[in-house]
Amino acid sequence: MSGAVGIAVALIYLVSAILFVFGLKRLARVRTARQGNGIAAFAMLLAIVGTLVELGWVDYRWILAGLVAGSAIGAVIAVRVPMTAMPEMVAILNGFGGAASALVAISIYWVDIVEPSRAGTAASLMGGAEALTAFLSILIGGVTFSGSVVAYAKLNGSLPGRPILLPGRHALNLVLLAASVALGLAFSYTVGDPAEGAVAAWGLLGASLALGVLLVIPIGGADMPVVVSLLNSYSGLAACATGFVIGNNLLIISGAMVGAAGIILTRIMCEAMNRSLVSVVLGGFGGGDSATAEGAAS
Amino acid sequence: MVMGPLLIGLYVFVLSVFVGFEVINKVPATLHTPLMSGANAISGITIVGALYTAKTAEVSVSNVLGAVAIALAMINVVGGFWVTDRMLKMFGRRG
Secondary structure, three states: OOHHHHHHHHHHHHHHHHHHHHHHHHHOOOOOHHHHHHHHHHHHHHHHHHHHHHHOOOOOHHHHHHHHHHHHHHHHHHHHOOHHHHHHHHHHHHHHHHHHHHHHHHHHHHHHHHOOOOOOOHHHHHOHHHHHHHHHHHHHHHHHHHHHHHHHHHHHOOOOOOOOOOOOHHHHHHHHHHHHHHHHHHHHHHOOOHHHHHHHHHHHHHHHHHHHHHHHOOOOHHHHHHHHHHHHHHHHHHHHHHHHHHOOHHHHHHHHHHHHHHHHHHHHHHHHOOOOHHHHHOOOOOOHHHHHHHHHHO | OOOOHHHHHHHHHHHHHHHHHHHOOOOOHHHHHHHHHHHHHHHHHHHHHHHHOOOOOOOOHHHHHHHHHHHHHHHHHHHHHHHHHHHHHHHHHHO
């Protein structure tokens, strides 16, 4: 990236970050909400344009294919979905965002290490922080995706809304979490061969997908809006982790902001429903049974 | 004091978390779903990362993953901002 273009792009990102802050702030007030959404959408457009300028003259076929397909599908979904189906729509869109973050991290691993077939650990080739945040991006993104798909299915009725309690689910969750962390650390720090690193990355994605399903499936349908809000926070954090992987402050800023705002909103929603955040967050692990019964009864 | 990119990133992260906490308070119940939906669309910012990973011509794992990530993020962005606008439009009419 040459000097002048680099500075111009950095300034575009800065303006985009400022507009995201204003947009989010206005979204939280009744009178300014629609304008706030528009400001945030414009900030996103600026970010995409800035990135394309930064990339410069590259081969655009894959980029265009992704942009066109995604925009078309997004637009069709947005126009067709009935107003009554909004909560599950937010859930599934959120899942796509999480999946995107996980796939970006895996793709970067391929670009940097697998395709040039460089020997050495991810930490030594990409940098320790980059490798660790790539692991977090895959883990959080994967949990967000599969958790959101389950939330979507529960909200639209393709899965029963009642809590589905698998026998031994606490132990299973702990095993999956431990396996994810072990695979993530292996992926980042110990595996020195690109082919084995690839296996670790896919294994990590698989474990995190299973974990997302198991975390959401024991939670009752009445608590789903709170769960979607929490998953929304996770997808922000996944984008933030991706920001650390590629060293981009705009992703770190907007991802962290959505992560924090999502937690606050989750707490506010819990209070509105007279539920404690801890019982919902840990619902999948422990307190879910009585809590969800209580939520379903209200 | 010279700060490396990781340390700068950490500063930016922590301060942004505070901004996120500060901008959201006392949200009326009617705005819960639209706010969630709008914030969710913002998390589609991961599109920027996706755009970095699909910039050559060949059919490779990285390009295919990158293109799928771009498409998924774009569904999140376009669908997210659009449905939020639809919700808020109805809301404005009612109020």
